[in-house]
Each structure stands twice: as C-alpha cells, then as structure tokens.
Amino acid sequence: MNYERVKEKLEILADAAKYDVSCSSSGGNRKNTNKGLGDSSASGICHTYTEDGRCVSLLKILLTNFCIYDCAYCVTRKSNDIQRAAFTVDEVVDLTINFYRRNYIEGLFLSSGIFKNADYTMERLVLVAKKLRLEHNFNGYIHLKSIPDASDELMREAGLYADRLSMNLEIPTESGLKLLAPDKNHQQMIKPMGFVKNEILVYKEEKKKFKSTPKFAPAGQSTQLIIGATQETDFQIIKVADHFYNDFNLKRVYYSGYVPISNDNRLPPLGSQVPLIRENRLYQADWLMRFYGFKADEILEKNNPFLDLEVDPKLGWALRNIDKFPVNLQFGSLEMILRVPGIGVKSAYKIINARRFQSLTLEHIKKMGVASNRAKYFITVANVNKSLQFLDSINLKNIILNETKSKFENPFSNQLTLLNDDSFLR
Incomplete structure (x- = not known):
C-alpha cells in the first residue's frame, strides 16, 4: 500500500x-x-x-x-x-x-x-x-x-x-x-x-x-x-x-x-x-x-411559519397559548406539565411521582431539576407568587429574556447547557 x-x-x-x-x-x-x-x-x-x-x-x-x-x-x-x-x-x-x-x-x-x-x-x-x-x-x-x-x-x-x-x-x-x-x-x-x-x-x-x-x-x-x-x-x-x-x-x-x-x-x-x-x-x-x-x-402554523430566534419553541408555544396556564403541578396532567417551559421530561415524571406523597413547593421542584426561574410564571405550587401569572405574553417574554440575559452576563451563574435533558427546551 x-x-x-x-x-x-x-x-x-x-x-x-x-x-x-x-x-x-x-x-x-x-x-x-x-x-x-x-x-x-x-x-x-x-x-x-x-x-x-x-x-x-x-x-x-x-x-x-x-x-x-x-x-x-x-x-x-x-x-x-x-x-x-x-x-x-x-x-x-x-x-x-x-x-x-x-x-x-x-x-x-x-x-x-x-x-x-x-x-x-x-x-x-x-x-x-x-x-x-x-x-x-x-x-x-x-x-x-x-x-x-x-x-x-x-x-x-x-x-x-x-x-x-x-x-x-x-x-x-x-x-x-x-x-x-x-x-x-x-x-x-x-x-x-x-x-x-x-x-x-x-x-x-x-x-x-x-x-x-x-x-x-x-x-x-x-x-x-x-x-x-x-x-x-x-x-x-x-x-x-x-x-x-x-x-x-x-x-x-x-x-x-x-x-x-x-x-x-x-x-x-x-x-x-x-x-x-x-x-x-x-x-x-x-x-x-x-x-x-x-x-x-402546534409548534408553527402557516401564518406563523418561522421559529422565534429569541426564545426556544416550547417557550414560544407557551407565550402564544398563555390562556392554558398556569398549570397546577399538584393535579395537572402529564401532557400539560411537559408543556411548561423549564420542565424537562425527567423532571415531569419526578413531579408526577412526588406529588402523591406531598404538597409540592418551588423548592421541591428546584431539587427535581426544574428551571424554576422560567417555570414559575407558568405553574401553580404551594408557594409561588401568582401576581406574575397574569402578565400578557409580550411583557412576560421580555421579563424572561431580561432574566436570561442577566444570567449569561454573570460569569458565576450556574447556567445549564442545551445538551442537558431538562435544560434543552428552557
């Protein structure tokens, strides 16, 4: 050769x-x-x-x-x-x-x-x-x-x-x-x-x-x-x-x-x-x-044919369908829990299993891997401030983008990457 x-x-x-x-x-x-x-x-x-x-x-x-x-x-x-x-x-x-x-x-x-x-x-x-x-x-x-x-x-x-x-x-x-x-x-x-x-x-x-x-x-x-x-x-x-x-x-x-x-x-x-x-x-x-x-x-439609480059498709869907939120994590269906921004597949199943034994709080779901800084606007749990749940979609989008931007600007922020299952669609 x-x-x-x-x-x-x-x-x-x-x-x-x-x-x-x-x-x-x-x-x-x-x-x-x-x-x-x-x-x-x-x-x-x-x-x-x-x-x-x-x-x-x-x-x-x-x-x-x-x-x-x-x-x-x-x-x-x-x-x-x-x-x-x-x-x-x-x-x-x-x-x-x-x-x-x-x-x-x-x-x-x-x-x-x-x-x-x-x-x-x-x-x-x-x-x-x-x-x-x-x-x-x-x-x-x-x-x-x-x-x-x-x-x-x-x-x-x-x-x-x-x-x-x-x-x-x-x-x-x-x-x-x-x-x-x-x-x-x-x-x-x-x-x-x-x-x-x-x-x-x-x-x-x-x-x-x-x-x-x-x-x-x-x-x-x-x-x-x-x-x-x-x-x-x-x-x-x-x-x-x-x-x-x-x-x-x-x-x-x-x-x-x-x-x-x-x-x-x-x-x-x-x-x-x-x-x-x-x-x-x-x-x-x-x-x-x-x-x-x-x-x-559901993700896109003919009159809205391009994905929003500012936010991930899951958050985009939630903002367009804000009338379907907040989701009560204590009683909501698995299908809707999976649609909450900040909740991944593994975390959704953890929530379904854990709620049988306790009343869920924000601290509980944080420990399950939920991105609570995003999910808190779309859920009801025992200790979430509900005042933000009634923002219109444009204001809510701006709030979430500003929070995300501040985390990226903070070099000490524990920002999760897209390769992690529960963070891929946050």
Missing part, C-alpha cells in the same frame, strides 16, 4: 465528508461475543461532539468525491473544480481497522459521491462493511450512507452488515430539489427508505420466532435536511420531519445550515451562512415532537 497516497486521499475525502452531520453513533448495541474486534454498545462507542453539536467519534469519510450529479449546493458536484480522489474498498477497511486499534475511532461513517451509477456505488459501500464484519470480525459501529435509487437487494445486504443506514433527503421540498438538483427527485430517496423501514419490521418479527435471525440495521435509519439553500420555511421543514418520523419510523432527522460554496443565482450569496441559532431552534422543535408530545402544527 502506498501510505503517502492513502494519507493524501484521507485528507481530501475526510474534508469532503464534513458537510454531512447525520453521523451520530447513538442507537447501536451490537455485542462482541465471539472474541472479535470492537463493540458498538454504550461502552464501545465514544461520543465526542464539536462545539456546535456535531458528532466526531467516527472515522467519517467519503469513498470517493467523484460524482455524476451536479447539485448546486454540493461541494463534490461534477462541475466543481476540486481535487478528486477515491479509496479502494481495501483501503477503507485497512484504515478503519488500523485507526480502531490505535484508539483513534470507535466506528465508521461511510458516505460517497455517486460514480457510474447508484448500484455500482452502493455495492462498494456494502463490500466495505461486509469485509469488516466477515474478514476482520469487526463488531464496532458502522453507519452507511444509502445511495438514492439503489436496488432492494443491495439495501437488504447493507442492513445486514451496518448498524445504521441513512438517506439524505437534502432539500426539504421537491420543488427546491428540482431547482438545485434537476437530475434528482425525492422518490429516488424515499423508495430505499421505505424498503429499509419494512425490512426492519420484518426482521424484528422474525427475531421473535427465531433467535438466530440476524440483526437488520439495529440502530435504524436517519436523514438530513439542508436548511437555507432554498426558501423553505421552518414550518415546511418541521412538517417534512414529522412526516418521516411518523411514516418511516426514522431515528433522527438532522438539520444542516447551508454553507455558501459558490456564486450561483439559484443560491444564497457567498457570506450569507445560515445562523447556527436557526439550526438549534429546529433541533429543539424536533425534540418537542419526539419527546414532548407536540404536533408539528
């Missing part, structure tokens, strides 16, 4: 893969029971995140950045004048094994530009996973990026060797995709996703009857939406995500703000990158749908 050439390829193809954020390694539980290499259970996967939340625990590369498509938003489009490279199957396998043995990585995220055709590319991605599993007895985490329009046979084989499969929808709407990638259509992407969904269900049912049934994509499938390359509203984006969660049983939808890479009158101008706060608000809205029981139509 020419190690200098492989190193050069690695620099090119790892850099090209950075635009794909759907590489989370969560959800895998493949056990190492045969003295093989690696383990994708919680103890085997190291979750490392960059400052803006992207997972960097995997060897994240493209098989090649050659591509037959000319998608305007993509850095690897065929008309872009960039340095091209392609790994062989054996080079990717050797890199994965050697990096794992050196404790650089805990798994592999493998995507690719499309060369020749969909099946030709997908076949090589599958072959990498197959060699790792069968020839090297690798039990670590493998995430394969599915290729649009790949055959059912290849998708089935991919699911037998990979822990997670993902198919990027890229642009949220068909009209937006047609504008920027006229050679593609969403049906090419949806068909393999539907096949994987059905196969996951089939293998789960088979597993109930026969213990020897192999796992099929045990960490499920995910997708990614590019935000801001076209003019979709947050409402449209959330509706698309909600549809795929409900109809395709996706594990995750990832949101990636478009990074301007070329002068093209179909695209936003250079230097107009989507603010990270918009990505963050979309992830928070996504969290509400997945864990808090919100419907997409």
Whole structure:
C-alpha cells in the first residue's frame, strides 16, 4: 500500500465528508461475543461532539468525491473544480481497522459521491462493511450512507452488515430539489427508505420466532435536511420531519445550515451562512415532537411559519397559548406539565411521582431539576407568587429574556447547557 497516497486521499475525502452531520453513533448495541474486534454498545462507542453539536467519534469519510450529479449546493458536484480522489474498498477497511486499534475511532461513517451509477456505488459501500464484519470480525459501529435509487437487494445486504443506514433527503421540498438538483427527485430517496423501514419490521418479527435471525440495521435509519439553500420555511421543514418520523419510523432527522460554496443565482450569496441559532431552534422543535408530545402544527402554523430566534419553541408555544396556564403541578396532567417551559421530561415524571406523597413547593421542584426561574410564571405550587401569572405574553417574554440575559452576563451563574435533558427546551 502506498501510505503517502492513502494519507493524501484521507485528507481530501475526510474534508469532503464534513458537510454531512447525520453521523451520530447513538442507537447501536451490537455485542462482541465471539472474541472479535470492537463493540458498538454504550461502552464501545465514544461520543465526542464539536462545539456546535456535531458528532466526531467516527472515522467519517467519503469513498470517493467523484460524482455524476451536479447539485448546486454540493461541494463534490461534477462541475466543481476540486481535487478528486477515491479509496479502494481495501483501503477503507485497512484504515478503519488500523485507526480502531490505535484508539483513534470507535466506528465508521461511510458516505460517497455517486460514480457510474447508484448500484455500482452502493455495492462498494456494502463490500466495505461486509469485509469488516466477515474478514476482520469487526463488531464496532458502522453507519452507511444509502445511495438514492439503489436496488432492494443491495439495501437488504447493507442492513445486514451496518448498524445504521441513512438517506439524505437534502432539500426539504421537491420543488427546491428540482431547482438545485434537476437530475434528482425525492422518490429516488424515499423508495430505499421505505424498503429499509419494512425490512426492519420484518426482521424484528422474525427475531421473535427465531433467535438466530440476524440483526437488520439495529440502530435504524436517519436523514438530513439542508436548511437555507432554498426558501423553505421552518414550518415546511418541521412538517417534512414529522412526516418521516411518523411514516418511516426514522431515528433522527438532522438539520444542516447551508454553507455558501459558490456564486450561483439559484443560491444564497457567498457570506450569507445560515445562523447556527436557526439550526438549534429546529433541533429543539424536533425534540418537542419526539419527546414532548407536540404536533408539528402546534409548534408553527402557516401564518406563523418561522421559529422565534429569541426564545426556544416550547417557550414560544407557551407565550402564544398563555390562556392554558398556569398549570397546577399538584393535579395537572402529564401532557400539560411537559408543556411548561423549564420542565424537562425527567423532571415531569419526578413531579408526577412526588406529588402523591406531598404538597409540592418551588423548592421541591428546584431539587427535581426544574428551571424554576422560567417555570414559575407558568405553574401553580404551594408557594409561588401568582401576581406574575397574569402578565400578557409580550411583557412576560421580555421579563424572561431580561432574566436570561442577566444570567449569561454573570460569569458565576450556574447556567445549564442545551445538551442537558431538562435544560434543552428552557
């Protein structure tokens, strides 16, 4: 092997893969029971995140950045004048094994530009996973990026060797995709996703009857939406995500703000990158749908199609529906307690359990992890000053924003981060 050439390829193809954020390694539980290499259970996967939340625990590369498509938003489009490279199957396998043995990585995220055709590319991605599993007895985490329009046979084989499969929808709407990638259509992407969904269900049912049934994509499938390359509203984006969660049983939808890479009158101008706060608000809205029981139509509506960048979507909903508050924590339903700003999922269940034995006070719920500085305006407990509960939504929003600002300005404030379950939607 020419190690200098492989190193050069690695620099090119790892850099090209950075635009794909759907590489989370969560959800895998493949056990190492045969003295093989690696383990994708919680103890085997190291979750490392960059400052803006992207997972960097995997060897994240493209098989090649050659591509037959000319998608305007993509850095690897065929008309872009960039340095091209392609790994062989054996080079990717050797890199994965050697990096794992050196404790650089805990798994592999493998995507690719499309060369020749969909099946030709997908076949090589599958072959990498197959060699790792069968020839090297690798039990670590493998995430394969599915290729649009790949055959059912290849998708089935991919699911037998990979822990997670993902198919990027890229642009949220068909009209937006047609504008920027006229050679593609969403049906090419949806068909393999539907096949994987059905196969996951089939293998789960088979597993109930026969213990020897192999796992099929045990960490499920995910997708990614590019935000801001076209003019979709947050409402449209959330509706698309909600549809795929409900109809395709996706594990995750990832949101990636478009990074301007070329002068093209179909695209936003250079230097107009989507603010990270918009990505963050979309992830928070996504969290509400997945864990808090919100419907997409509740978070936003057609005449209010963009998320408020000043406040998180949960607080935004509460301010628009202030007539539903205050919620009596001693007797209120779990559904409404979950909708109180400042109360996370874990804290909501603690409240439900604790109120059976005592009359709850503000001090009690603070100890349960509730952000009482925010929640106190939306709840009734034994010792809360009720005078603030009758403020109008505009004044209440300003009060909460001012309190939040003062906490950020205080370097000694114990401000919770967005990665904490109970603080994610405060």
